[in-house]
Amino acid sequence: MQTQIFLSELMGTAMLIILGCGVVANVALVKTKGNNGGFLMVNFGWGLAVFAGVYVAFASGAHLNPAVTLGLLAGGQDMFGGNEELGLGVVPGTIGNAFLYIVAQLVGAFIGAVICWLAYKKHFDEEQDPGAKLGVFSTGPAIRSYSWNLVTEIIATFVLVFVVILFGRTPSGLGPLAVALLVVGIGASLGGPTGYAINPARDLGPRIAHAVLPIPGKGSSDWSYSWVPVVGPIVGGVIAGLVATATQGALGL
Template sequence: METSLGTVFLSEVVGTAFLLLLGCGVVANVALTKSKGAGGGFLLVNFGWGLAVFAGVFVAFRSGAHLNPAVTLGLLSSGADEYAPGVEVTFASTLVYLAAEFVGAFLGAVVAWLAYRDHFDQEPDPEAKLGVFSTGPAIRDYPWNVVTEVIGTFVLVFVVLLFGSTPTGLGPLAVALLVVGIGASLGGPTGYAINPARDLGPRVAHAVLPIRGKGGSDWGYAWVPVVGPVIGGVLAGLAANAYF
């Protein structure tokens, strides 16, 4: 049964919005000093993002739950015939996925800000506020920051494509645990964006929202969590095609 591109767009917007609402939400809970979860640590962030993926994948089941341009482009480069059952791989469907993922990421970040609005206004550290929305490197070295994002995204997309070819029975839980593992193992250098929409959509939200004392949006770094995941996703798709 063919799935309309309108259904794909809505599914990806809503699923990605849930992903970013819960993902940005767990970072806000840990990073904002007035929150009850303040100081919860990086491992809590890892599990929070994993469970955010779990929820987003369930919500976006109609579109195959890409939630990530790197996954969409990885499928494209793998030579897949469909992005989801009934959704052919075409130029139009690719644009629909990419647009929906960025729109959903922006909206999810906005709703996360609404949930923590008073805490943002009372947070004195502008870097903590930005960190809720977007990633940043522990050591700023752009070439190696890109390499880190390429590696993390390659792992994500390659294993997701493996899940698709050899059903595990775990469904969204398998992807959630994969994201937790990537964060715990490879997240330290850059904060593991591994998703261009996850970083750029919320970064735009940070730039336009009326957040008191928010500081800049670090646009000088913004290309890294876009370019790195795109490269990693495409390479994973090519590798999966050769491997399978």
């Protein structure tokens, strides 16, 4: 079962990053067909990336995000409710299981970023702006203020994890589409200040890829900011897990 969970999360997160970083590359890099497509195109691209990633990782419950995993753990909830068709039982919310999910997500995110780079290799070579190259892989603030950037990431990730957990207890036939639309909404509403990482693996895995890939003229990987899209989503996810569990108890869900 652990192998299935690991591969499911790895492949789902890799698909998320291939398509998510891919839409940023299409908008940000020179000579692409989608160059200057705008922030809303990025929002929808990431939403559809989540849609695809959730379907790929359905066997493990499709966390795709350490903030979701840690939010479930903090709230005392199972990692996954079980899938009888695949022979998977309930995956308890333990530190060991959470670690398994998170490692798979980080590895998948790194792999996805490398594949995205391969798809846009010639455009990375042509691009002269190091900031545009880094922006394909990781997030950065519109106005650099670490404390306020952290607040933005906490709030945006709280919204994501809180709503995702409540999705699991409410009747809906939308499935992955609901999560995809939620991500589009978060990007459109709360994504302006920081680019809405809302996922430590989504930012850290590709940032590591940026640091090690042979990209000409790539510049710094901005490690001084890198802690914000890791710490902020973790804090927001944990708070969301606690509040969601309390809300479910109060509502009798």
